[in-house]
Amino acid sequence: MPDAVPLIAARGISKQFAAIEVLRDVDLDLFPGEIHALLGENGAGKSTFAKILAGVHRPSRGTLALAGEPIELASPHAAQRRGITLIHQEPISFPDLSVAENLVLGRGDGSLLGRVPWAEMTREARRLMDLLGVRIDVTLPMRGLSIADQQMVEIARALASDSRLIIMDEPTAPLTPKEVETLFTIARRLRDEGRTIIFISHRLEEVRALCDRVTIFRDGARIETAPIEALSDADIIRLMIGRPLKEYMHKEKATIGAVALAVENLSLPGYFSDISFEVRAGEIVGLGGLVGAGRTDVARAIFGIAPAESGRVLVEGRPVTIAEPSDAIALGLAFVPEDRAVAGIFRSLSVEQNISAAVPAKIAPGGVIRRSVERALAMDAVKRLRIRLASLRxxxxxxxxxxxxxxxxxRWLLTDPKVLILDEPTRGIDIGVKAEFYDMIGELAASGRAILLISSELPELLALCDRILVMAEGRLTADIPRAEASQEVVMSAAVPRVREAAAA
Amino acid sequence: MTTVERRSVAAGRESAPPRPLWHTVLVRPETMTLVLLVVAVFAASALSPYFLDLSYILRSFTLSAEFAIVALVLTMIIIAGEIDLSPAANMALSACLFAYAQAAGVPMPLAILIGLGAGVLMGVLNGLMVIGLQLPSIIVTIGTMIFYRGVAQVIAGDKSIRVPDWFIGINNVFIVGVPVPVVVFIVLSIVLGLVLGVTVFGRQIYQIGTNEIAARHAGIRSRRIKMILFILIGFVSAAAGLMTASRLGSVRYDLGLGGELQMVLMAMLGGTYIFGGRGTILGTFLAAWLLVIVSTGMTVANLLPATQLTVLGILLIVSIIATNAIYSRAQR
Incomplete structure (x- = not known):
């Protein structure tokens, strides 16, 4: 489409936060009727660029033109008015208001004290939903909707303001495969109507299935823009990380020892039921399934955060009672939680305090903290795991x-755990660092630890695990040895039977 | 693009540049409190030549010492992410129970134990509701604040209950020239400052206040720690109540009325972050002196009580704005 007038023409877009330049001289043309993928590692600048287009950030330098006419976007609202909408991964909405109310919010029509035209609003909301071909009751509150449906409401909002550019920032991460397919169908239809869509994702197969062209970012600069057919997966990864990718995912040879962790008939009504499995020393056992299948709940139950109501947990063959995480730690269990910001880090506290948090007895014999001991432990960990930082403090x-x-x-390695439960350990992590994590997980198993790896990334499970357990709707549906594991086998066990029947 | 540039960009992505040491040491709320304290001393001594008399300041401090003592423990509770608004009412109820018991003929040592024990029980009650029932501490302790004060009034009516003569006047007993309540305040400041600063217990209080979910995941027994803090503030409040009884010579149900606000004011002025995770005993220590010097200075300068209140209100608002600004800078 080189002869068409680009919908968006970005020239020399740069952005600095404090002293750090996160975006450098980005030139990019986006044309009407294309789905354009932005790819890059975390921190490469793709989200910042998208936010500049959506008026969330203002560029430090550079210009934007919309359909040939120079524009300045002072706020998301200004961008919205010009037909640019950003759809967030976790939609920002008012959970207690109805779908219809959320749809018309912030459109700025009507006076401050004006009457709310309820009937008209509902009718308009229904029309938009029909346009998208999704069945959502617009009078229900947002709170009850699935994330997929909430995204649909956001997209409907974009249609309501007749957006010409719709930016989707990692929309598929929380969705099931079927929901992803629905999203893609709608995205294609919007493209065929002549709208432009920016699609940000980490999943190459999705980009391939959906997008017409890709732009790859690295270290704040645009590295390449090309039609998707012109690049192989290996090309894309090489452009993203700036070096060829070595064959990083492999399971090291480890001697499989005695059973380190076993659970028997573990149940917590409403979350999971009748879960039994065992993990041996030196073994990496994967726990796959869709988001919401109850995998995290099982891990939380074992670790004593939200204990199960019935069933037994055995550590090295002995039945144990774990009522609190401190009990689990004392038994040699460790748990790296899924949501780092919520359950992992103490954001405003120093790195060394964060690292030493689970081993008070090591840094403070008798209750008084020995700073030098703490520093030495933290320093050692930083070197061993190659943590990049400016200062331990x-x-x-x-x-x-x-x-x-x-x-x-x-933090958890300092406790010298016998059993390590990792919940989505590589989520939101750059490809390069992911490779380091895979190596570490392999080494940990080789050193005789039992590892339970919860992951939504099938390639990760297939490459690392000796065995893959699969959960669907709170039940264990499969226990697949490495030799028999494939994407198809795992997925067919992960998709709930009921929903499959409904879909057919 | 040179290699050096590339590396610096990459490093920028990994972490923000380190802050200079002077920045870490000086740009903190306690510095603000100290500066205000120095300014207040100069301003007050400019207003009245009597003011530089140290013994006068010490005697003035005894009027707020009981609140200041409780404010030290309150600081720890706020750092842990909770709040307690009932200590002043606890002081009154403990003191009333003590006074009532001794007036009814209970031997003094036992009456004192009754007062202190009641304080501990009041702390336990707060703790059970906040920790066991998972209720927000601000609501729970507003409730118990009214409840404890109400019970005190039921017990004491609107009469004053006298205490024995030998029990009166703790503020007139001096240790190397310093009134006992002030000594207690200073000693407790040092002890709690050490607990908060160098022990695992103190460290875990900060961790709970910063992110309680993460703390629980790391094996920190947050519920137990919070319970200990509620019991501690119950006990210390009761002790402060008895000290107040000794200073005043009699007990009424309205002992320490409104004290919870002074305690919160001291913690806030000292830079304790109302959302938890930050603050120091040193800050509250300095703020207590600041508050005493400002109020005394204004009294010496013959300012109307209404004006004094206005100044204190402004002080609190300014300190909260400054604390917030400093923390949000550091948070970045």
Whole structure:
């Protein structure tokens, strides 16, 4: 489409936060009727660029033109008025208001004290939903909707303001495969109507299935823009990380020993029921399934955060009672939680405090903290896990996501655990750092620890695990040995039977 | 693009640049409190030449010492992410129970134990509701604040209950020239400052206040720690109540009325972050002196009580704005 007038023409877009340049001289043309993928590691600048287009950030330098006419976007509202909408991964909405109310909010029509035209609003909301071909009762509150449906409401909002550019920032991460397919169908239809869509995702297969062109970012600069067919997966990864990708995912040879962790008939009504499995020393057991299948709940129950109501947990063959995480730690269990910001880090506290948090007895014999001991332990962990930081004393919130995650892993390694439960340990982490994590997980198993790896990334499970357990709707549906594991086998066990029947 | 540039960009992504040491040491709320304290001393001594008399300041401090003592423990509770608004009412109820018991003929040592024990029980009650029932501490302790004060009034009516002569006048007993309540305040400041600063218990209070969910995941027994803090503030409040009884010579149900606000004011002025996770005993220590010097200075300068209140209100608002600004800078 080189002869068409670009919908958006960005020239020399740069952005600085404090002294850090996160975006450098980005030129990019986006044309009407294309789905354009932005790819790059975390921190590469793709989200910042998208937010500049959506008026969330203002560029430090550079210009934007909309359909050939120079524009300045002072706020998301200004962008919205010009037909640019950003759809967030976790939609920002008013959970207690109805779908219809959420749809018309912030459109700025009507006076401050004007009457709310309820009937008209509902009718308009229904029309938009029909346009998208989704069945959502617009009078229900947002709270009850699935994330997929909430995203649909956001997209409907974009249609309501007749957006010409719709930006989707990692929309598929929380969705089931079927929901992803629905989203893609709608995205294609919007493209065929001549709208432009920016699609940000980490999943190459999705980008391939959906997008017409890709732009790859690295270290704040645009590296390449090309039609998707022109690039192989290996090309894309090489462009993203700036070096060829070595074959990083492999399971090291480890001697499988005695059973380290076993659970028998574990149940917590409403979350999971009748879960039994065992993990041996030196073994990596994967726990796959869709988001919401109850995997995290099982891990939380074992670790004593929300204990199960019935069933037994055995550590090294002995039945144990774990009522609190401190009990689990005393038994040699460790748990790296899924949501780092909520359950992992102490954001405003120093890196060293974060690393030493689970081993008070090691840094403070008798209750009084020995700073030098703490520092030495933390320093050692930082070197071993190659955590990149400016100072051990800086707040952990200042580190990148991958380094925060390494610090949390370091915290647990200090407890010298026999059993390590990892819940989505590589989520939101750069490809390069992911590779380091895979190596570490392999080494940990090789050193005789039992590892339970919860992951939504099938390639990760297939490459690392000796065995893959699969959960669907709170039940264990499969126990697949490495030799028999494939994407198809795992997925067919992960998809709930009932929903499959309904879909057919 | 040179290699050096590339590396610096990459490093920028990994972490923010370290803050210079002077920044870490000086840009903190306690510094603000100290500066205000120095300014207040100069301003007050400019207003009245009598003011530089140290013994006068010490005697003035005894009027607020009981609140200041409780404010130290309150600081720890706020750092842990909770709040307690009932200590002043606890002081009154403990003191009333003590006074009532001794007036009814209970031997003094036992009456004192009754007062202190009641304080502990009141702390336990707060703790059970906040920790056991998972209720927000601000609501729970507003409730118990009214409840404890009400019970005190039921017990004491609107009469004053006298205490024995030998029990009166703790504020007139001096240790190397310093009134006992002030000595207690200073000693407790040092002890609690050490607990908060160098022990695992103190460290875990900060961790709970910063992120309680993460703390629980790391094996920190947050519920137990919070319970200990509620019991501690119950006990210390009761002791402060008895000290007040000794200073005043009699007990009424309205002992320490409104004291909870002074305690919160001291913690806030000292830079304790109302959302938890930050604050120091040193800050509250300095703020207590600041508050005493400002109020005394204004009294010496013959300012109307209404004006005094206005000044204190402004002080609190300014300190909260400054604390917030400093923390949000550091948070970045």
């Amino acid at each position: 800086q707040p952990i919130g200042e580190l990148s996501g991958g380094n925060q995650q390494k610090a949390i892993l370091a």
